[in-house]
Amino acid sequence: MGSLFEELEAREATAQARVEEIEAELAELSGKLELARESLARLRIARETVAEVLAEMTPEKSAVGVDDDWPTVGEPVASAYAGAERRVIGVLTVPKWRPGMGAEVLPRVYRDILEVVADAPGPVRAKQIVPRIGLPAETGKIEGTRSKLKRLVERGWLDEDTPGMFTSARRRGSDLPNSR
Template identity: 80%
Template sequence: MEERWRMGSLVEELEAREAAARVQVAELEAEVAALAEKLELARESLERLRIARETVAEVLAEMTPEDSAAAVDARLPTAGERVASAYAGTERQVIGVLTVPNWQPGMGPEILPRVYRDIVEVVADAPGPVRAKQVVPRIGLPAESGKIEGTRSKLKRLVERGWLDEDTPGMFAPAHRRRATSPNSR
């Protein structure tokens, strides 16, 4: 009888330890999820900085000595100043630099920075929606996770700005242009 009691208490002890381990696993999984989210934000920040550095390097490399001198001599608009915009012939208030402008009627991909233009063209030429890992080799990059993540970031930026659509998560397609009809446009 005493041996049966010991077995019963042993099983109960194991069940209690299993329950405690289950709680610990759940807590650790929650911590991992939070860290994964922080890691993703840090990767996005790193990618934006890398893109900014590469864009500046490209612009500087393409500038002739005359362009460089003119850029130094040119007065840049100050924040809040109104300037004519190259986009759709409108006037804009200078707030910051927008590398990928929001799409507006009349805009073509030729106004985008080269890498974004290449991405839009690859997506447009594809027979259907594409994933970032399918775009990477078509724009001349090695199929490495860093390049895929950077391209995914660019694809998402193009979606945010109206150049592409992401109807299914991770699947990018040319934007479906919805024509707004106003009562006066009949």
Template identity: 75%
Template structure:
């Protein structure tokens, strides 16, 4: 009968070791969970702070824009997680061109596009711009660039006299004789 008790003691020792291993894993997971919770909290606070700042900025922009007879600033953003659409107020990635504005105020990809169009000897198409801004000549990249070109036309940075053919905006050429 001694062997039965020895077997039970061996199993108890093995179970104790397994419990200790699991407790170590749980402690490690609790530490990782706390780090993730802290990161989540930082993101939540950042999002709320940005929303407050944009709301305050929008109050000032709405007054100025309303006086200029334009619609309020804002672009639609689609949330990748929930699929819900929300209005981001006060953010305009590509600002409307105004006298004295230089391409440096644009996001880098838009600035690159404006520079390529300005350096071209004549009107250019989206598929001609894509390789010059270091993108692969794939349909998706060309269409994305075409969308950016249309936005630049809409905001006064470029002209599109012939569909699909883009040139520097005339007011920029008149304001800066060295733009070509």
């Protein structure tokens, strides 16, 4: 009968180990859940704050080029999200480059990116720019910077002759942007 008790003790030890393993997983998931809840709360607060600011703003219509088919600032518009409403802010953070337009029209991070690219001896990659604009060299920061670089290319501020390699936009004489 000694072997039956030994078998039960072994099974009990295995079950105890499994319980401890699941408790550890539960503790880890509880930590992740708490972080996700905090992130959700911050996003809700941000959305509510933006909604308050937009509600306080008075919508302005320009006398030139207003199309009645397009929503105006603050006007609710249909969304791809079922039953949700989104408000049009009406701000283009990176405008399309035009002759005479300087980098001062861009948000600070975009101006920093343009400065790093302009100072580089040749084409640069997003992962080379990230530390030079004061961000940690993490995948998320690199990808975010890459999307900003692509946006600058699309809007005429930078060139990308080789995929992933960015340079200052080459323009003719008087077309050069005032970057500083």
